[in-house]
Amino acid sequence: MSWAVEAQDLSKTIDGVQALKDVTLHIPAGAVFGLIGPNGAGKTTLIRLMLGIWQPTAGKVLLFGNRADDPTGIARQGVGYVPDIPNWPNNFRVEDVLKWHRLVYRGWDEHRAGALLEMFRLRRKALFSTLSKGQKMQVSLSCALATHPRLLVLDEPTNGLDPVVRREFLQLLVRQVAEDETTMLFSTHLLEDLQRVADHIGVLFQGRLLLSTALADLWEEARKILVVFRPEAEPDLSQWPEVWRVEQEGRLRVLWVGGSAERVMERIRALEPVYWEAVQPALDDLFVEMMRREGYTYGDLELE
Numbered sequence: 001m002s003w004a005v006e007a008q009d010l011s012k013t014i015d016g017v018q019a020l021k022d023v024t025l026h027i028p029a030g031a032v033f034g035l036i037g038p039n040g041a042g043k044t045t046l047i048r049l050m051l052g053i054w055q056p057t058a059g060k061v062l063l064f065g066n067r068a069d070d071p072t073g074i075a076r077q078g079v080g081y082v083p084d085i086p087n088w089p090n091n092f093r094v095e096d097v098l099k100w101h102r103l104v105y106r107g108w109d110e111h112r113a114g115a116l117l118e119m120f121r122l123r124r125k126a127l128f129s130t131l132s133k134g135q136k137m138q139v140s141l142s143c144a145l146a147t148h149p150r151l152l153v154l155d156e157p158t159n160g161l162d163p164v165v166r167r168e169f170l171q172l173l174v175r176q177v178a179e180d181e182t183t184m185l186f187s188t189h190l191l192e193d194l195q196r197v198a199d200h201i202g203v204l205f206q207g208r209l210l211l212s213t214a215l216a217d218l219w220e221e222a223r224k225i226l227v228v229f230r231p232e233a234e235p236d237l238s239q240w241p242e243v244w245r246v247e248q249e250g251r252l253r254v255l256w257v258g259g260s261a262e263r264v265m266e267r268i269r270a271l272e273p274v275y276w277e278a279v280q281p282a283l284d285d286l287f288v289e290m291m292r293r294e295g296y297t298y299g300d301l302e303l304e
């Protein structure tokens with residue numbers, strides 16, 4: 001498999017805070033990778049290391065085989081970046097932002113930039129600092145897409161956008177990415193966005209990568225089993241290592257099972273329960289459960 005991003009044993013300490021700890025991550029070329037995790041989990045740090053904006057304390061990142069922090073900037077040429085807070089000098093107009101990209105990126109496509117600006121109804125003469133948050137995002141995205149990136153990186157792209165703009169923004173992203181076969185990585189707190197566009201996900205928590213998987217394989221990570229045991233055959237579920245947690249509603253037990261659920265299902269079958277059923281948890285339930293296992297309480301969870 002060819003990798004767009006390879007992070008190996010990546011760590012970053014900032015002012016004594018270990019923002020990332022031994023992160024090893026592989027993103028396949030062509031993937032749409034959604035990165036989630038609560039506030040302070042290390043998402044922006046990982047993105048900055050991937051873009052070569054920051055140097056890792058340990059480990060390395062390769063973008064299509066080139067080191068992200070290569071001083072020649074070769075790895076960055078193929079990367080479009082949409083930051084969470086796009087920032088340009090106060091006197092910059094939209095046309096100045098375009099000009100900057102034109103000068104920096106070899107693959108700059110003036111026609112595409114113009115078409116995107118027109119689609120978003122953005123005026124070239126508008127002062128960037130006076131645009132709304134959504135419009136700033138649209139300018140940044142137009143510029144990033146006009147470089148025809150092999151890899152497009154977006155830091156919380158839909159944060160603060162109203163639902164209509166958010167949906168349009170995501171639709172446009174998916175269309176463009178599919179057209180160019182671009183690899184895309186975006187961080188988000190919104191599981192709805194993630195489910196709508198991503199085909200791979202990574203979960204960061206307190207600087208560690210808890211999980212990185214194809215969305216289609218995610219359901220193998222955890223299963224919910226509903227079961228009613230016969231009163232005389234009630235097992236001691238605390239002795240079953242695969243069972244993370246048990247919820248009880250009357251005689252119904254809801255088992256959260258991690259890893260291979262097959263073994264648990266075999267043991268349940270052997271007890272000839274009154275009723276049992278394995279169900280796929282909803283994505284948000286699954287994340288809440290994973291975070292809970294890592295000691296993060298539901299009330300603090302930033303996932304919507």
Ligand SMILES: Nc1ncnc2c1ncn2[C@@H]1O[C@H](COP(=O)(O)OP(=O)(O)OP(=O)(O)O)[C@@H](O)[C@H]1O
Pocket residue numbers: 014015017018019037038039040041042043044045046
């Ligand atoms: N410039 C900095 N100086 C000091 N500490 C920092 C700096 N940038 C990040 N950190 C710390 O690194 C950790 C990871 O922060 P990061 O911004 O990567 O998290 P995040 O997952 O992007 O969070 P959020 O969802 O809130 O944007 C946090 O503990 C944060 O306080």
